[in-house]
Amino acid sequence: MLTLAIDMDEVLADAAKKLKAWYYRDYGKTFEDEEVKGKDLKEAVIPEHFSLFRKYCNTPGFFRDLEVMPDAQEVLKELNKQYEVYIVSAAVEFPNSLKDKYDWIMENLSFITWRQICFCGSKSIVQTDIMIDDRVRNFKDFKGRKLLYSAHHNIFETNYERVNNWKEIRQLLL
Amino acid sequence: MLTLAIDMDEVLADAAKKLKAWYYRDYGKTFEDEEVKGKDLKEAVIPEHFSLFRKYCNTPGFFRDLEVMPDAQEVLKELNKQYEVYIVSAAVEFPNSLKDKYDWIMENLSFITWRQICFCGSKSIVQTDIMIDDRVRNFKDFKGRKLLYSAHHNIFETNYERVNNWKEIRQLLL
Incomplete structure (x- = not known):
């Protein structure tokens, strides 16, 4: 059975949506698609607010009620029968999120x-046959097949095989 | 730089000592060295108490104040200069321990x-150049150099290179 590592935020769970909502709650600003193309959210706010998103992420409860990405549950449940699935999240950066x-x-x-959950700092020591992730930095030391899950911040990356949503993952892997 | 994965319980932190202390507190029983040779603690108690050690491990606070194994701090600090060190613990089994x-x-x-911390369920997806662990099950899919850290339960294992304490780790790796 092939091993398959799957990232959480922006792949399984919609963390960006909640980050935007909290920033709107605190500062009344919305994010247009255009201004976050190829960027992290923090790069679209004033420098004084850079660290705010890290603060949100380490707030107890922040990750507890995120929305599931469309079709993720259904497709992952099928994948789980045909692959050795691991949920791999670089969660240790935010210890209150664990x-x-x-x-x-x-x-x-x-x-x-x-047994299928792995919370790491760096993903550099994780090796599986396939990895699905929205951050190209996590592919740096990865030797298997890399599938870049599309997100606003990675939209200009051209060096990776790309999946735009869970329906495409189903087509590709099932 | 070589990558080095190091286990926590019974290697860096003395979990067994606290498990024994809690069992003594609750049932007044001590463990003789002889009765836990080649065994887990749970195998030395009555079957009705098998699951108790898991319960202890998932009690918030249990892992917070464990004693550091002798010489571990000092030697690990040196290793950390010469190796890419990762602390790898199968902690997800006990979510309250994270x-x-x-x-x-x-x-x-x-x-x-x-960045150097990895809390996993199974260690099967972790690949580094060297792994120090007291559980042979964690070596099953591991492709690097395996160093078995001696503990009462692994005393009869003969298939692995063995280290008995942190002084020996220093001699071997520094």
Whole structure:
């Protein structure tokens, strides 16, 4: 069985949506698609607010109730029968997110067991046959097949095989 | 720089000591060296208490104040200059341990950064050049050099290069 590493934020869980909502709550600003093309959210706000998104991410509860990305549950459940699936999240950067992310997986992806979860700092020591991720930095030391999950910040990356949504993952891998 | 994965419980942190202490507190029983040779602690208690050690491990706070293994801080600090060190713990089995283990590392191994921490379920997707671990099951899919850290439960394993303490790790790797 092939091993398959799947990222959480922006792939399984819509963290960007909540970051935008919290920033709107605190500063009344919305983000146009155009201004975050090829950028992180923090690059679209004033420099004084750079660190704010990190603060949001380390707030207990932030990751607990994120929306699941469309079709992710259904497709992942099928993948889980044909692949050795691992949820791999660089969550250790935000230690207060660890339990929230675990609980989120248990609630939203109940077919996944604790054995299939990996919370790391750097993903450089994780090796599987396939990795689906929205951050090209996570592909740096990765030796398997890389599938870049489209997100506003990676829209100009041209060096990777790309998936735009979970329906495309189904077509490609099932 | 070679990559080096190091386990936490029974290698960096003395979890067994606290498990024994809690069991003594609850049931007044001590463990003789002889009765845990080649065995887990749970195999030395009555079957009705099998699951108790798992319960202890998932109690918030259990892993927060474990004793550091002798010489571990000093030797690891040196290793951290010559190797790309990662602390790799199968902590996801006990979700309430995640934050405690993170805080324990920050307090006791302050030269380690969040990038160097990996909390997984199975260690099968972790690949580094060297792994130090007390559980042979973690070596199953591991392709690098395996160093078995001696513990009561692995005393009869003969298939692995063995280290008995951190002084020996220093001699071998520094």
